[in-house]
Amino acid sequence: MxxxxxxKLENHSLxxxxxxxxxxxxxxxxxxxxxxxxxxxxxxxxxxxxxxxxDGVAFRKKYRIRWYGNDFDQIKKPIFEIKIxxxxxxxxxxxxxxxxxxxxVNQTIKKLYTTRPDxxxxxxxxxxxxxxxxxxxxDGNFRITIDRQLSYFPMLYTRNFSRYNIFDPGIVLExxxxxxxxxxxxxxxxxxxxxxxxxxxYVTGLYLTANTGY
Numbered sequence: 001m002x003x004x005x006x007x008k009l010e011n012h013s014l015x016x017x018x019x020x021x022x023x024x025x026x027x028x029x030x031x032x033x034x035x036x037x038x039x040x041x042x043x044x045x046x047x048x049x050x051x052x053x054x055d056g057v058a059f060r061k062k063y064r065i066r067w068y069g070n071d072f073d074q075i076k077k078p079i080f081e082i083k084i085x086x087x088x089x090x091x092x093x094x095x096x097x098x099x100x101x102x103x104x105v106n107q108t109i110k111k112l113y114t115t116r117p118d119x120x121x122x123x124x125x126x127x128x129x130x131x132x133x134x135x136x137x138x139d140g141n142f143r144i145t146i147d148r149q150l151s152y153f154p155m156l157y158t159r160n161f162s163r164y165n166i167f168d169p170g171i172v173l174e175x176x177x178x179x180x181x182x183x184x185x186x187x188x189x190x191x192x193x194x195x196x197x198x199x200x201x202y203v204t205g206l207y208l209t210a211n212t213g214y
Contacts, residue, residue: 001089003182005189007173008199014148017171021135021144024191028144032134037147038072039129040065040105040155041202042122050125053203059086062202063122065097065108072161075100080112089179102161124155126205129164130172141181142188147172150201154209166208172199 009017021028042063043049052060062083067075080095095115100108105124113119133146148171151164175188189196 001086001091001179003088003175003177003179003185004090005088005175005185005196006199007175007192007194008197009171009173009194010169012171014146014171017146017173018133020193021146024188026137026142026188026191028135028137028142030134031136031143034131034133035068036070037130037132038067038069038075039127039201040124041126041128041205042109043125044120044122047125047206048120050203050206053200059084061085063119064202065105072102075102078108082116126202126209127153127155127161128201128205130201137188141177141184143176145174145176147174147201150204152205152208154206166205168204168208172201 042065049060049062053062062085064081064083065075065078066081067078069076076099078097078100080097082093082095084091084093095112097108098111109122109124112122129149129151130147131149135144135146136142150168150170150172152166152168153161153164154166155161173192173194175185175192177185177188
């Protein structure tokens with residue numbers, strides 16, 4: 001299990017946020033090239049994973065198909081992820097998927113049940129994309145990601161994706177570390193000039209696309 005502390009930053013430039021990380025006394029440095037992250041979120045017919053998050057259910061799951069890059073016609077090296085959250089800690093389970101075209105996403109979902117028959121009834125509810133930067137402390141104990149250019153497309157009522165139509169100008173910063181390091185985070189958090197917030201890209205995306213049922 002690991003901790004994830006999230007910071008949703010409004011009215012901050014990418015340059016300012018990046019500088020605050022590079023000047024941190026823990027010595028954070030870039031550990032991986034920037035890349036575009038894409039997700040197709042899956043939910044039950046009654047959007048149970050969405051409502052569990054909004055209602056603050058302590059133990060909950062989130063389902064998504066993730067891939068990297070800017071190709072949406074032929075989705076290559078996708079991974080199906082089950083993100084399991086228990087309060088502020090979480091872990092992920094992974095299932096490799098075959099490459100697929102966007103129009104065949106439902107067929108890909110059906111194949112998942114051959115390896116995970118325990119899955120609830122799932123269908124696409126939202127797609128999103130963002131550019132992610134990766135930073136790490138020299139000892140490898142703490143990692144920070146910076147996500148920006150957040151884009152969303154509703155999938156509850158259509159599969160005819162051509163381009164994203166909802167954009168969020170904010171930045172999401174995440175601090176990630178193993179469960180047993182939670183008592184050693186004060187040095188990291190006290191030099192982050194931001195306030196931790198509850199932030200879910202899935203919840204944000206459904207609200208922005210008005211597909212929440214609320």
